[in-house]
Amino acid sequence: MAASSVFKAGLFNHKVAIVTGGGTGIGKAITSELLQLGCSVVISSRKLDRLESAAEELTQKIPPSSPAKVTPIQEACLHGRIDFLVNNGGGQFSSPVNMMSAKGWKAVIDTNLNGTFLCCREAYNAWMKDHGGVIINIIADMWKGFPRMAHTGAARAAVDNLTKSLAIEWADSGVRINSVAPGTIISKTAMENYKDIGPTMFKMSVPFSPAKRLGVPEEVSPAVCFLLSPAASYITGATLKVDAGQSLYHSVWEIPDHTAWPPAPEGENTDILREIMDMTKSKL
Ligand SMILES: CCCCCCCCCCC/C=C/C(=O)SCCNC(=O)CCNC(=O)[C@H](O)C(C)(C)COP(=O)(O)OP(=O)(O)OC[C@H]1O[C@@H](n2cnc3c(N)ncnc32)[C@H](O)[C@@H]1OP(=O)(O)O
Numbered sequence: 001m002a003a004s005s006v007f008k009a010g011l012f013n014h015k016v017a018i019v020t021g022g023g024t025g026i027g028k029a030i031t032s033e034l035l036q037l038g039c040s041v042v043i044s045s046r047k048l049d050r051l052e053s054a055a056e057e058l059t060q061k062i063p064p065s066s067p068a069k070v071t072p073i074q075e076a077c078l079h080g081r082i083d084f085l086v087n088n089g090g091g092q093f094s095s096p097v098n099m100m101s102a103k104g105w106k107a108v109i110d111t112n113l114n115g116t117f118l119c120c121r122e123a124y125n126a127w128m129k130d131h132g133g134v135i136i137n138i139i140a141d142m143w144k145g146f147p148r149m150a151h152t153g154a155a156r157a158a159v160d161n162l163t164k165s166l167a168i169e170w171a172d173s174g175v176r177i178n179s180v181a182p183g184t185i186i187s188k189t190a191m192e193n194y195k196d197i198g199p200t201m202f203k204m205s206v207p208f209s210p211a212k213r214l215g216v217p218e219e220v221s222p223a224v225c226f227l228l229s230p231a232a233s234y235i236t237g238a239t240l241k242v243d244a245g246q247s248l249y250h251s252v253w254e255i256p257d258h259t260a261w262p263p264a265p266e267g268e269n270t271d272i273l274r275e276i277m278d279m280t281k282s283k284l
């Protein structure tokens with residue numbers, strides 16, 4: 001049973017949600033919980049076959065008495081009621097910035113920042129402006145920067161700020177909007193995106209989690225359902241980190257010892273600085 005059992009089935013009866021990337025990983029877990037809570041969900045992304053098989057699987061689990069249904073679509077064409085929008089679809093590839101092409105940079109910014117902007121704008125103009133609603137933007141643990149994934153770090157930080165702007169701009173329409181920032185969350189689909197380096201990349205993250213394990217999508221979806229629910233009726237413009245404290249702990253990134261840094265200015269602290277640096281070097 002999903003963690004959303006803290007809420008009663010039927011909590012979202014007759015509500016309608018759009019979950020981008022709702023056919024895999026975190027998006028699928030969110031869709032599954034929303035369906036259990038009675039919400040109808042439109043799932044959208046690029047690969048229609050994956051969306052359709054997820055929809056088929058999730059439909060089997062909807063209780064017969066529930067009004068909920070799941071609809072897979074390739075384009076997030078928006079019409080009719082949209083109570084909830086979860087901007088979850090996205091991702092990136094790993095590359096040092098100096099090796100990134102402008103096209104690659106733009107693809108990641110388009111997917112994660114521009115896509116989120118467009119979905120928010122369309123949902124607002126089509127429905128939420130006149131009827132209110134709730135938006136959740138899935139971002140990432142980019143609080144210490146995101147070395148080797150700088151494009152997505154920049155895009156997610158921008159989405160976090162967009163969330164805050166929209167919380168104010170759209171408050172008078174009764175729209176709440178918040179961000180959820182997952183730590184490293186393992187799923188088959190998330191790992192497969194990174195091909196051969198996927199397992200290594202996810203494994204290397206484990207010691208850097210205070211939990212000493214990775215999270216799973218079913219640990220993110222309850223946070224999203226909470227923020228969508230009336231239990232969060234006074235929360236907007238907030239960012240909820242679902243990362244077991246990962247963002248407060250060590251960075252995955254090692255900086256090798258080097259002597260490239262500009263020297264400190266000469267002055268009254270020069271001698272003590274040298275002494276400490278010599279002691280440090282002799283210990284290495
Ligand atoms: C070693 C690093 C260690 C980091 C350690 C941290 C620990 C792990 C933390 C993990 C945290 C985050 C996890 C997740 O987000 S899981 C989600 C997983 N899902 C995804 O990532 C989805 C992946 N794919 C996409 O989102 C899109 O395909 C993408 C945005 C990447 C591209 O979108 P689009 O379809 O619009 O573009 P194209 O595929 O046509 O590509 C356009 C150009 O982009 C460049 N590119 C694309 N892929 C790569 C690649 N793998 N490597 C280098 N460059 C790439 C390229 O220039 C493309 O143009 P060309 O094809 O013409 O060259």
Ligand SMILES: NC(=O)C1=CN([C@@H]2O[C@H](COP(=O)(O)OP(=O)(O)OC[C@H]3O[C@@H](n4cnc5c(N)ncnc54)[C@H](OP(=O)(O)O)[C@@H]3O)[C@@H](O)[C@H]2O)C=CC1
Nearest residue numbers: 021024025026045046047088089090091140184185189190
């Ligand atoms: N797993 C993790 O550790 C973390 C994940 N995240 C973010 O959470 C979200 C979900 O990732 P997760 O479930 O882990 O991984 P998945 O790879 O399973 O999910 C990514 C989803 O995004 C969809 N997607 C990718 N590009 C686009 C696009 N251009 N337009 C529409 N949909 C797209 C994919 O579907 P399709 O291929 O059919 O388009 C897929 O369903 C992503 O934004 C991810 O970056 C953030 C922090 C950590």
